[in-house]
Amino acid sequence: MAEGQLENMPHSYWENRWADGNAGWHKQHVDGLLQKFLHLLTSGRANISILVTLCGKSLDLPWLCEQGHDVVGVELSRNAALQLFQENNIPYSVSDLGDFSVFSATDRSLKLFIGDVFKLTASLTGSFDAIWDSNAIVAINASDRAAYAKKLLSVLKPVGKMLMATWEYNQAERSRHPFSIPSPTIRELFQESFDIEQLETIDMTGTYFTKKFNLTFANRIVHILSRKVKP
Numbered sequence: 001m002a003e004g005q006l007e008n009m010p011h012s013y014w015e016n017r018w019a020d021g022n023a024g025w026h027k028q029h030v031d032g033l034l035q036k037f038l039h040l041l042t043s044g045r046a047n048i049s050i051l052v053t054l055c056g057k058s059l060d061l062p063w064l065c066e067q068g069h070d071v072v073g074v075e076l077s078r079n080a081a082l083q084l085f086q087e088n089n090i091p092y093s094v095s096d097l098g099d100f101s102v103f104s105a106t107d108r109s110l111k112l113f114i115g116d117v118f119k120l121t122a123s124l125t126g127s128f129d130a131i132w133d134s135n136a137i138v139a140i141n142a143s144d145r146a147a148y149a150k151k152l153l154s155v156l157k158p159v160g161k162m163l164m165a166t167w168e169y170n171q172a173e174r175s176r177h178p179f180s181i182p183s184p185t186i187r188e189l190f191q192e193s194f195d196i197e198q199l200e201t202i203d204m205t206g207t208y209f210t211k212k213f214n215l216t217f218a219n220r221i222v223h224i225l226s227r228k229v230k231p
Helices: 011-019 032-042 060-066 078-087 142-154 183-190 208-213
Strands: 049-053 070-075 092-097 100-105 110-114 128-134 156-168 194-203 219-227
Touching: 032 060, 032 128, 032 156, 032 194, 032 219, 049 060, 060 070, 060 110, 060 128, 078 100, 078 110, 142 156, 142 183, 156 183, 183 194, 183 219
Parallel strands: 049 070, 049 128, 070 110, 128 156
Antiparallel strands: 092 100, 100 110, 156 219, 194 219
16 A cells, blocks of 8 residues: 555544544553663663653553653643543643643653644753654654654754654555554664664564454564764
């Protein structure tokens, strides 16, 4: 299937999914891949700044705080932010900053910027030591992927790292998200600015994922991306 045949999902699609309680991608647990590879993302450092993109109400956010890190999420849906804080009994305040509404925990270093990820800037959030992308890039419209890659680079510190977990399957079998982002696509988007290592490939063939979307095969792929040091 050619890239032009892939469906573009408008902002309203995601907002409506959260409003209708139809966010089937939300995990009821902390992502095991984050737990397994966090030491590589942080390089063993404590109290670093971590951005979680298109985070929804992910339990990864409070878990990262519990590990001693300063955590910022960016998410389109206000409903997702409300659910994260209320369901986890996290006290918070809300303020406006630029084009974003910002939910700030009052008992830990956790903020959610509610708005368009493409409007996020380092002047608003500061630069980050690390970025965790779990099924975020697979939700980005194909025509926006290059801009998304540049956006991540623009908010990452010069020695920053990214941990990225994506799906790989035969894109000809499905035209909608979550899109297939195999290793060659990761390298095409990021290799100019990052050293890229594929950490793990998990065969998901025959699981809920391939059954739900009627796919022949699927893999879960994990990469660590380290910014190249400029000479």
